Amino acid sequence: MNQQLVESIVNEVVKRVQDEKCVEIEASGKHVHLSREAIDTLFGKGYQLTKAKELSQPGQYACKERVTLIGPKGSLHNVVVLGPERKESQVEVSLTDTLSLGIKVPVRESGKIEGTPGVIIASGSNILRLEKGLIVAKRHIHMTPDDAKKFYVENGEVVQVKVFSNRPLIFDDVLVRVNPSYQTYMHIDYDEANACGFAKGTMGKIIKLCK
Ligand SMILES: [Zn+2]
Incomplete structure (x- = not known):
């Protein structure tokens, strides 16, 4: 088949799928969004996150930086930091992750973190005790x-x-x-x-x- 025909078929299929x-x-795997204050505590004052990969939502990206989440029962290592920095820190995990941490976590819409539990975030020897913001994303x-x-x-x-x-x-x-x-x-x-x-x-x- 010639290229043009293939393209027109692909376009038609895409259109029909959209019409449906x-x-x-x-x-989304477990990840953290960090405030300026949290970045200062975990990586040093004025530290700038390193963009590693653009995400599908414009302006959102995965960073090179990784952190550890620490709960009463266990820890989750190598948790990716998403950028850019936010007004408030938020940690998103799955219900399976909450069992590993040993923390009871509600299912919440992103940004609605009132009354949610906190978690300890570590980067090397730097420790941040987050008071709230641990959610299972709806x-x-x-x-x-x-x-x-x-x-x-x-x-x-x-x-x-x-x-x-x-x-x-x-x-x-x-x-x-x-x-x-x-x-x-x-x-x-x-x-x-x-x-x-x-x-x-x-x-x-x-x-x-x-x-
Ligand atoms: Zn989303």
Whole structure:
């Protein structure tokens, strides 16, 4: 087949998949977002995080820096720091991770950390005792306003997502977040990724709930 024909077929398939209210899924491993104060404590005053890899959401990136999370029962090593720095530190882990740490952690929307437990973060011999901010991130979809229009959903809406994989399932209670600064992707953690047989490129179809 010639290149042009292949491209037109690929474009048609992409368009049909989009028309089917499908979004690409990404799995997020455990990670930390750090405030300026936290970076100063863990890496030294005025330290600048080192960008290692751009993430799908514009302006967000994985850093070279790694930290250790310490709980009463155990530690999690080699936890990636995501940039840029944030107003408040936040640590996102899976429910399996919380068992390793020995801390009871609620499922929360990113940023809603009032009343959440803290955790000890270590970098070498530097120790930060975070008072709050340890969460299991609620599964969510980042969406552009254009896609929200196309999919007939709005910011804050809760939907179901049917995952197409070799271990298909339907996720309930999926929060849609619409923002012009987003790219459209669904985010799940590793527990959820394993539960649905996630592989890179796995797609999910949005199922709208009756109000
Ligand atoms: Zn996300």
